[in-house]
Amino acid sequence: MSDVTLRTISAEERDAVLDLLAEWYNDRNFFARYLLHDPTFSPDLCFVAEEHGTLLSTFQVFRKELRLDGTSLDVAGVGNVFTTAAARGRRIASRLLEYGLTQLPNHGFDVSLLFAVRLAFYARLGYQSHLRYLAFFAPGAVVELSGRYLIRAYEDADLSAVGEIYDLYSGRLRGTTIRSPAYWKGQLRYAGNPDERFLVALDANRVVAYARATELWDFWVVMEYGYAPGHLEALVELLLRHFAEGTQKHPGMLVQLAHEPKALEALKARGLIDRQIEDVFWMWRVVSPERLASKLGVPVGAVESPNLWRDLLPPESSVYWISDRF
Incomplete structure (x- = not known):
């Protein structure tokens, strides 16, 4: 590792990162x-390990x-x-993550989130798996819409109408993102996989509801x-x-749908059969105990509780929309 440099990139190196x-x-556009x-991407938050110019x-x-x-x-x-495949097995990713995590407090972060299947690997870096519930609906039910x-x-x-609904509906839920107009416009270009099916419902020519879906993990996933x-x-x-x-x-x-039991019951009443799925593949880590404790109004020791994420983001009532993945 003596010849490996851990650093952030310059603005001119974004293409080199995409090439990697x-x-x-085998899909550069997926990451592009x-x-x-x-709009939150920044070269000083893009970390790389470099060896002999590569x-x-x-x-x-x-x-x-x-x-x-x-x-x-x-x-x-x-x-x-x-x-890259040729460099695996040398703990380069571990070292790079360890380095990057030490830099995060300097950028004003309270906590960190990632999505992963290598739970043990990220647990060694201080991340804790957290539970969230997904409702799974198997094919087969015959669907008839009311036409209302x-x-x-x-x-x-x-x-504009969708944004207002989002602020009103998601604004009352723990765990949802606060979105600027720039965030919305960017997210609409990357939330799909690569495309999304974005539907709206109108009543008297006014948008009163929306639902966004795409293909993920081989399933049809309503993202938000x-x-x-x-x-x-x-x-x-x-x-x-x-x-x-x-x-x-x-x-x-x-x-x-864990936070929306009335909708779940209505779907079941219309013939859909559901099964609750426990998703543990999102992981959280405290970045700055002092900053987090100050925001929560608790002693620093309280944010070291093993129940921290269960208390902050109860699976039954909080939502981090899948459309906000990264």
Whole structure:
């Protein structure tokens, strides 16, 4: 490791990072969406390991601001952790992550979040797996819509109405991101895989609900939704439409519904059969105990509790929308 340099990149090196990441899925554009369109991407939060002028490993940090009752958390979203095949087995990724994590407090982060299947690997770096619930709906149910709402594809002109619904609906939920107009416009370009099916429901020519879905993990996944007060039925209709379309080509649909039991019961009443899935593949880590404790108004020792994430983000009532992944 003596010849390996751990550092962040200059703005001119973004293409070199994308060339490295292209080895992962043989799809440079998959990663370019995030590095080009996420307004929080910054070269000084793009970490690389370099040896003799060649980039061997990288990860990026994407800034998210999460609602938490009367305050918000500055979250370092760690993504795109990758090492070229020829350099694996040398602990380069571990060393790079260890280095990067020491830099995060200097950027004003409270906590860090990542999505992973290598739970033990990231646990050694201080991350803790946290539980969230997904509702799984198997194909087979015959869906009939009521016709009360006009359901159509999202159009650019709908963004203002959708944004208002998001702020009203998601604004009351722990764990959702606070979005600026720039964040919205960027996220609409990278949240799909690579595309998304974005549906809106109209009542008297007014958008009153929306639901966004894409293919993930081989399933049809509803990434996010929201509805205006009094229009729960519009959400149910949208989810039924997604189910009818998505399960034609996929072995089921996944939706975050733990915080929305009335919608779940309405879907079951319309013939859908659900099974609760426990997702433990998102992991959290405290970056700055002092900053986090100050925001929460608790002693520093309290943020070292093994129940911290269960208390901050209860699986039954909090939501981090899948559309905000990185």
